[in-house]
Amino acid sequence: MSVASETTAKPGAGHGPARRWTLPRWLREPNPILVKELRSMFRTKRFVRFLYVSTGLVGMLVISLGGGLAASAFTPAQAGRAVYQTFFSAALGLLCLVAPAYAATSLTGEKEAGTYESLILTGIDPARIVWGKFLASFAVFGLVVVALSPLVGLAFLFGGISPGHVVFGFAGLAVVLAPAVALGVAVSARVRSTRVALLAALASFPPASMVGASMLALLGKPAGSAWGLTMEGPFWFAEALATQFFHPDVFLLVVLLPLYLSGMSVWFFLATAIAGVRPAAEDRSTLFKWWTLAALAGLVAMIAGFTGFAGRADAAEVSVALTMASLGPILLFALIFMNEPPLPPREAPSERGSRWRRHLRGLFGPGAVPTVRFAALAIAAAAFGGALSAMAGREALFPGLSEGGRTDIALVSVGLGNVAVGLFALTFGAYVRVVLRSGMAARILTLVLLFVLVALPLLVSLVVDPEGLDRMDESLPWGLLVTPIAHLFVGGAVINDSTSRFHEIAVPLVLYGALALLFWVLLEARVRRVRGVVERQRALQERRGERRAEAAEPDAGGEP
Amino acid sequence: MIRVEGVSHHFGQLQVLHDVWFHVPAGEVFGFIGPNGAGKTTTLRMMATLLEPAEGRVLVDGYDVSERPADVRRVLGFMPDGFGVYDNLTVTEYLEFFAASYGIGPEARLRTVRAVMELTDLGPLEDRLVQAMSKGMKQRLAIARTLLHDPKVLVLDEPANGLDPRARIEMRDLIAQLRQLGKTIVLSSHILTELSDMVTSVAILERGRMLATGPVGDIGEKLRPERVVRLRLADYPEGCDRPLRDLPAVTHVERGPDGDLRVGYRGKEEVVAQIVRAAVQAELSVLRVEPERDDLEQIFLEVTKGELQ
Ligand SMILES: Nc1ncnc2c1ncn2[C@@H]1O[C@H](COP(=O)(O)OP(=O)(O)OP(=O)(O)O)[C@@H](O)[C@H]1O
Numbered sequence: 001m002s003v004a005s006e007t008t009a010k011p012g013a014g015h016g017p018a019r020r021w022t023l024p025r026w027l028r029e030p031n032p033i034l035v036k037e038l039r040s041m042f043r044t045k046r047f048v049r050f051l052y053v054s055t056g057l058v059g060m061l062v063i064s065l066g067g068g069l070a071a072s073a074f075t076p077a078q079a080g081r082a083v084y085q086t087f088f089s090a091a092l093g094l095l096c097l098v099a100p101a102y103a104a105t106s107l108t109g110e111k112e113a114g115t116y117e118s119l120i121l122t123g124i125d126p127a128r129i130v131w132g133k134f135l136a137s138f139a140v141f142g143l144v145v146v147a148l149s150p151l152v153g154l155a156f157l158f159g160g161i162s163p164g165h166v167v168f169g170f171a172g173l174a175v176v177l178a179p180a181v182a183l184g185v186a187v188s189a190r191v192r193s194t195r196v197a198l199l200a201a202l203a204s205f206p207p208a209s210m211v212g213a214s215m216l217a218l219l220g221k222p223a224g225s226a227w228g229l230t231m232e233g234p235f236w237f238a239e240a241l242a243t244q245f246f247h248p249d250v251f252l253l254v255v256l257l258p259l260y261l262s263g264m265s266v267w268f269f270l271a272t273a274i275a276g277v278r279p280a281a282e283d284r285s286t287l288f289k290w291w292t293l294a295a296l297a298g299l300v301a302m303i304a305g306f307t308g309f310a311g312r313a314d315a316a317e318v319s320v321a322l323t324m325a326s327l328g329p330i331l332l333f334a335l336i337f338m339n340e341p342p343l344p345p346r347e348a349p350s351e352r353g354s355r356w357r358r359h360l361r362g363l364f365g366p367g368a369v370p371t372v373r374f375a376a377l378a379i380a381a382a383a384f385g386g387a388l389s390a391m392a393g394r395e396a397l398f399p400g401l402s403e404g405g406r407t408d409i410a411l412v413s414v415g416l417g418n419v420a421v422g423l424f425a426l427t428f429g430a431y432v433r434v435v436l437r438s439g440m441a442a443r444i445l446t447l448v449l450l451f452v453l454v455a456l457p458l459l460v461s462l463v464v465d466p467e468g469l470d471r472m473d474e475s476l477p478w479g480l481l482v483t484p485i486a487h488l489f490v491g492g493a494v495i496n497d498s499t500s501r502f503h504e505i506a507v508p509l510v511l512y513g514a515l516a517l518l519f520w521v522l523l524e525a526r527v528r529r530v531r532g533v534v535e536r537q538r539a540l541q542e543r544r545g546e547r548r549a550e551a552a553e554p555d556a557g558g559e560p
Numbered sequence: 561m562i563r564v565e566g567v568s569h570h571f572g573q574l575q576v577l578h579d580v581w582f583h584v585p586a587g588e589v590f591g592f593i594g595p596n597g598a599g600k601t602t603t604l605r606m607m608a609t610l611l612e613p614a615e616g617r618v619l620v621d622g623y624d625v626s627e628r629p630a631d632v633r634r635v636l637g638f639m640p641d642g643f644g645v646y647d648n649l650t651v652t653e654y655l656e657f658f659a660a661s662y663g664i665g666p667e668a669r670l671r672t673v674r675a676v677m678e679l680t681d682l683g684p685l686e687d688r689l690v691q692a693m694s695k696g697m698k699q700r701l702a703i704a705r706t707l708l709h710d711p712k713v714l715v716l717d718e719p720a721n722g723l724d725p726r727a728r729i730e731m732r733d734l735i736a737q738l739r740q741l742g743k744t745i746v747l748s749s750h751i752l753t754e755l756s757d758m759v760t761s762v763a764i765l766e767r768g769r770m771l772a773t774g775p776v777g778d779i780g781e782k783l784r785p786e787r788v789v790r791l792r793l794a795d796y797p798e799g800c801d802r803p804l805r806d807l808p809a810v811t812h813v814e815r816g817p818d819g820d821l822r823v824g825y826r827g828k829e830e831v832v833a834q835i836v837r838a839a840v841q842a843e844l845s846v847l848r849v850e851p852e853r854d855d856l857e858q859i860f861l862e863v864t865k866g867e868l869q
């Protein structure tokens with residue numbers, strides 16, 4: 001109403017004036033959610049009981065194993081390492097199982113107790129709620145790990161490990177714990193009931209982490225032979241870190257890469273949670289846009305880096321393979337950004353910021369069309385950043401390896417194909433979202449459509465011409481050529497074969513490019529229509545109010 | 561202060577509100593009454609920005625709840641029915657937590673919490689764990705929480721629900737006190753006696769339709785144009801009712817079960833004076849004049865059909 005309230009109005013950002021985050025302020029005004037969570041945590045018996053039980057279980061496991069090994073033919077050093085691996089694997093298992101489940105109840109608990117809405121109504125920034133819940137759960141399990149830590153002392157009794165092993169073992173736990181807790185919080189923000197949240201958390205993170213841990217254990221072999229490691233089991237990396245932290249390969253692959261992946265997952269899950277806490281009418285996509293920029297940088301760096309790592313003999317193929325694989329992140333971007341309401345949030349803080357920032361917000365900010373615009377650029381950047389960085393990485397390390405330009409043609413055609421398919425998925429999904437008004441429906445329909453587009457032509461071409469697939473190196477069957485993965489086959493073929501296959505590059509490109517354009521145009525038309533309807537409704541409401549006021553005037557009831 | 565303009569709402573197929581209009585002027589204590597399922601909570605949640613009206617609009621202090629929810633939240637305190645509290649905190653911790661969530665800085669926080677505790681008489685309980693408090697005290701705590709950011713408007717859903725008579729009287733005093741502080745208060749109930757002595761104006765809702773709205777005094781008149789005054793006379797001579805019947809405002813006169821004359825009339829209270837004057841002029845010996853009880857309960861029972869939804 002008044003000028004003062006216009007300027008202090010900020011959606012979801014507390015009622016005080018906006019202030020910058022600084023460490024002293026944070027210490028003076030810690031996140032209220034975090035403080036409250038920790039406070040009530042230590043007052044519940046359940047938590048104390050959980051501490052007892054978990055230390056008891058892990059302790060029994062480690063001590064019985066240690067006792068058994070001590071009596072066996074193992075050398076003390078071997079036994080020490082076995083105890084070490086057992087302790088950390090058990091701790092990891094415990095965290096992977098319990099931490100996401102615990103975090104998954106953090107917001108649903110408030111929803112069920114009826115405190116959630118009161119909290120939202122305080123106007124506290126959803127990001128602070130989510131951070132508070134995340135940090136609290138993280139701290140709780142940090143405490144569990146601390147309570148467990150004396151058990152690792154048993155490994156020291158046997159020897160064979162250094163303090164460095166232990167420190168990096170705990171660091172490894174933290175790198176896994178953070179996404180585990182963040183996933184739990186994200187689930188918690190998105191569902192209503194604790195039961196569903198628990199099920200979702202238990203069905204997602206523990207199985208995924210089991211797969212991850214076994215892959216990690218498998219990687220131990222090649223890593224062991226490359227870096228001369230002696231330790232077996234999933235925590236081999238602690239030895240690599242303890243003995244050769246600053247070896248470039250170790251630093252990149254065992255320090256930077258896991259930190260980046262863990263950090264990106266935490267960021268993604270927390271952004272999901274924040275978007276879940278925000279009301280639907282507010283801006284939920286900007287967080288993901290920042291995340292996407294960081295993901296793009298990482299993607300480009302990884303493609304260039306791994307191409308460089310590959311060694312002369314494989315560099316060409318690895319670069320093409322990685323560019324193909326970037327279709328994964330591209331489809332992820334499409335899936336993220338297809339769920340955007342047609343109009344920007346009504347409370348968009350468009351009055352604030354410099355002119356240039358307002359302009360940027362208009363181009364790429366909230367709302368279906370700007371978001372699709374942003375995602376389209378991100379998709380192009382992922383496709384070409386990948387392809388170009390692969391070329392550059394290869395050229396820098398192994399000059400003259402492009403084999404008559406064939407690899408480069410393959411890279412460019414794969415990149416173009418990725419762009420076309422990614423844009424198609426994006427614009428199709430965004431259009432469906434706006435028509436059906438459901439992000440869930442848009443995502444499911446898009447995935448189903450992509451699946452059908454891959455499976456159906458493949459089946460048909462198999463039935464029509466069973467031998468066609470065998471001749472793929474000469475020419476791609478027409479059926480395959482219209483699938484959204486055709487460009488991957490073509491790219492693979494180009495690299496093995498010098499004949500010109502331009503029509504095979506062009507057909508999927510033109511097909512999906514045209515479809516993407518079509519849905520983009522449809523989307524823009526639809527958004528215009530929605531805007532018209534909303535404006536008409538608003539005018540109608542004004543008129544109804546005025547008419548009512550006129551009608552009420554004569555008897556003048558109730559108004560002082 | 562609050563305008564509800566042509567609001568309709570449905571949950572799936574179920575139409576819950578039908579074109580509801582009303583206005584709560586600043587400084588009123590506004591009672592929102594209706595049987596279970598009438599749509600009271602739905603309407604109040606719209607005021608509190610927790611629900612967007614499917615049709616029509618709700619303005620609080622001039623802000624549209626669906627367009628500027630953050631501004632509405634700044635001027636409005638909402639206590640939901642069946643509110644939850646954090647059991648493991650003490651009263652002070654609980655209020656400090658919410659004060660911090662409202663963005664009240666550490667310097668002002670303790671002061672605010674103390675002021676609010678004093679207002680709601682929670683001071684003696686400051687170190688009590690919430691889980692060890694009675695229902696009435698929790699209700700107070702929930703109201704205290706809504707006061708932390710000094711809102712202009714308080715929206716309380718069933719504030720007197722489940723309170724014993726004493727706690728209810730204390731609640732009434734608290735609401736009167738809040739009104740004196742200049743707050744506009746909207747409260748809902750389906751038990752009319754809970755409200756009748758707290759509110760200045762009411763709206764009656766049934767099955768999502770507004771039956772009546774206005775100041776407590778007027779609404780009886782509006783809903784039940786005819787009122788009754790009972791006259792007790794020393795004796796009742798034949799034809800004693802005739803002079804009263806002749807008055808233009810009087811609609812009927814009859815003998816009640818206890819022998820009193822029940823005089824039905826239309827219009828304002830002044831008519832009662834006319835009736836008494838007419839009785840005295842006719843030399844009837846009037847012992848007692850008593851308006852028939854005309855409280856909200858009575859009105860409510862008459863205008864609603866008492867069907868649950
Ligand atoms: N989230 C919801 N989903 C579906 N139906 C709902 C929902 N909330 C309320 N309703 C229905 O809307 C109608 C009005 O509910 P509302 O809670 O507003 O009534 P009320 O007047 O507050 O009743 P009570 O006195 O019982 O609190 C009821 O029939 C109820 O079943």
Ligand SMILES: [Mg+2]
Nearest residue numbers: 600601641717
């Ligand atoms: Mg209700």
